Amino acid sequence: MFQTSIYQNRRGILSKNIQDGILVFPANRELGMNFADNVYHFRQDSTFLYYFGIDQPDIVGVLDTDTGEEIIFGDELSIDAIIWMGALETLASKCEKAGIKDVRPKKELAPFLEKAKRNQAIHYLPPYRHDIQIDLSLWLDLPINLVNKKASIPFIKAVVAQRSIKEEVELVELRKAVDITNQMHLKAMEMAQPGVEEAEIAAELQRIAQASGGQLSFPSIVTKNGEILHNHYHGNTLKEGDLLLVDAGAETAMHYAGDMSRTMPVGGKFSQRQKEIFEVVYGAHQTAIEGLRPGERFLDRHLAAAAALTDGLKDLGLMKGDTQEAVAAGAHTLFFQCGLGHMMGLDVHDMENLGEEYVGYTDTLQKSKEFGLKSLRLGKELEKGYVITIEPGIYFIPQLIDQWKANKHLEQFINYDVVETYKDFGGIRQEEDFVITDNGYELLGEEIAKTVEAVEKEVSR
Structure with a gap:
């Protein structure tokens, strides 16, 4: 990861450029080759990497441009996962390096978004993986055929403007x-x-x-x-x-x-x-x-x-x-x-x-x-x-x-x-x-x- 301040600055600039509502960043998931535990090589979503730097599957970043809240929704490794994968760096530790202090269980994401969408716009980028498309459909109560059509153009343009200029x-x-x-x-x-x-x-x-x-x-x-x-x-x-x-x-x-x-x-x-x-x-x-x-x-x-x-x-x-x-x-x-x-x-x-x-x-x-x-x-x-x-x-x-x-x-x-x-x-x-x-x-x-x-x-x- 880069220095913590780099991710904090990037998120700060993005929030100022949107200035309205909730920005949702789903990380990529592991994908099974022929069964769930035999997975393809994991590659994190690039926009998630750019703003958070956390190279871990099945987590979601949220920026509230109205309140300034920055949250990661995700779970620490279970004991079963540790048995197979070893005692890896904790999600909390990775979030600290990204400058994120608020880490919540993944199960709290759906009710968080359900409450937020009553009063705020929910911005997300067009998903290119079907599992993320399904997630967004469920989280936001959208017909799946409308998920990509409802992707946020202001969010897309703000990310493009920022990621295009290399630091x-x-x-x-x-x-x-x-x-x-x-x-x-x-x-x-x-x-x-x-x-x-x-x-x-x-x-x-x-x-x-x-x-x-x-x-x-x-x-x-x-x-x-x-x-x-x-x-x-x-x-x-x-x-x-x-x-x-x-x-x-x-x-x-x-x-x-x-x-x-x-x-x-x-x-x-x-x-x-x-x-x-x-x-x-x-x-x-x-x-x-x-x-x-x-x-x-x-x-x-x-x-x-x-x-x-x-x-x-x-x-x-x-x-x-x-x-x-x-x-x-x-x-x-x-x-x-x-x-x-x-x-x-x-x-x-x-x-x-x-x-x-x-x-x-x-x-x-x-x-x-x-x-x-x-x-x-x-x-x-x-x-x-x-x-x-x-x-x-x-x-x-x-x-x-x-x-x-x-x-x-x-x-x-x-x-x-x-x-x-x-x-x-x-x-x-x-x-x-x-x-x-x-x-x-x-x-x-x-x-x-x-x-x-x-x-x-x-x-x-």
């Missing part, structure tokens, strides 16, 4: 996460050799993350089929000439995330065609980074990267026509179907459960519904303290190519005969993590190999 103590944790993530990617480059199985690399990445005291920040993407954007299949054996795309990250013991991608040549040498596409992606990556600063719309960095990709693909004969017209029409999305990046923090896609329309956009900048842009998680102006990823890529998806070609879609910008020859190429992605500073940006962690020459050298060690 220095958070940046320390994020740098740790990225440093561990760097180690994972360097190990992947070392292992990218003919005869190695994807599963072996994925297992080693998980070992590094856990050996550092944390976990993976998301399921690792380790694949020679990089055209599948979120490919979690690890059943292939690498061979000379393959491209290996690795998108993976570590989470620290305090649950802050790292998220990086590298694409590498199995055996240590890119083919000419692989090198050409790699350098187009690298150029777009650098173009996107150059404009990172407070006040810059992330949407504009995305479009700048898309233009750089288009220019590079035109040079290789895959695209044609005016670059800006092609990007405006969305022609580049045949090759770049996703967004340039996202916010990162306690979640690898930070606060995604609160809604991208609130995290990445504003009342005046609405999220697009167009193909490609609809996958851009962040579009609004950057601010000092934002932590973001930059991850342009080029992906040759055979089914998408076939569909567009059959419909002659945007053929004024695409040389389909040339594109046909790339259908077995796969995909290339490059990703790094940045914090926005007063006048620009800072790369989190040390820079690891990302040019053609540097990646080849690292794989060939």
Whole structure:
């Protein structure tokens, strides 16, 4: 946990921003794998961690913005639990570290809320787990199909505004996460050799993350089929000439995330065609980074990267026509179907459960519904303290190519005969993590190999 004052200050700021009613923070519960006592790995709710820091299941935090009361509802371990789990730190002790003096049994929560809702507004965030959705339905006497619809928009907006700006103590944790993530990617480059199985690399990445005291920040993407954007299949054996795309990250013991991608040549040498596409992606990556600063719309960095990709693909004969017209029409999305990046923090896609329309956009900048842009998680102006990823890529998806070609879609910008020859190429992605500073940006962690020459050298060690 951080210092007590950090959690107290965070809750104080939030209460001032809401100024009306009760704020309810359900912690996550243990979830059984095949019976109640054989549980999945526990991961605490990130917003609960942010305001309370208590990494324990089945408790609920309550802030009364009218009276200033701060309460944790939860129970100490029973003797049966102690027999199996040992004498762990008490809930009372954890609450003291979070600056919470009022700790009450969990059974008192429902009557507390029943009484409060007669005279006060009850605010909660949209639940993403069904058990919490059921709890809120019972506590607040709401039909379950209305629970998410009744989530508090002011609460969501206040949390997003606060969690978006990373404190220095958070940046320390994020740098740790990225440093561990760097180690994972360097190990992947070392292992990218003919005869190695994807599963072996994925297992080693998980070992590094856990050996550092944390976990993976998301399921690792380790694949020679990089055209599948979120490919979690690890059943292939690498061979000379393959491209290996690795998108993976570590989470620290305090649950802050790292998220990086590298694409590498199995055996240590890119083919000419692989090198050409790699350098187009690298150029777009650098173009996107150059404009990172407070006040810059992330949407504009995305479009700048898309233009750089288009220019590079035109040079290789895959695209044609005016670059800006092609990007405006969305022609580049045949090759770049996703967004340039996202916010990162306690979640690898930070606060995604609160809604991208609130995290990445504003009342005046609405999220697009167009193909490609609809996958851009962040579009609004950057601010000092934002932590973001930059991850342009080029992906040759055979089914998408076939569909567009059959419909002659945007053929004024695409040389389909040339594109046909790339259908077995796969995909290339490059990703790094940045914090926005007063006048620009800072790369989190040390820079690891990302040019053609540097990646080849690292794989060939």
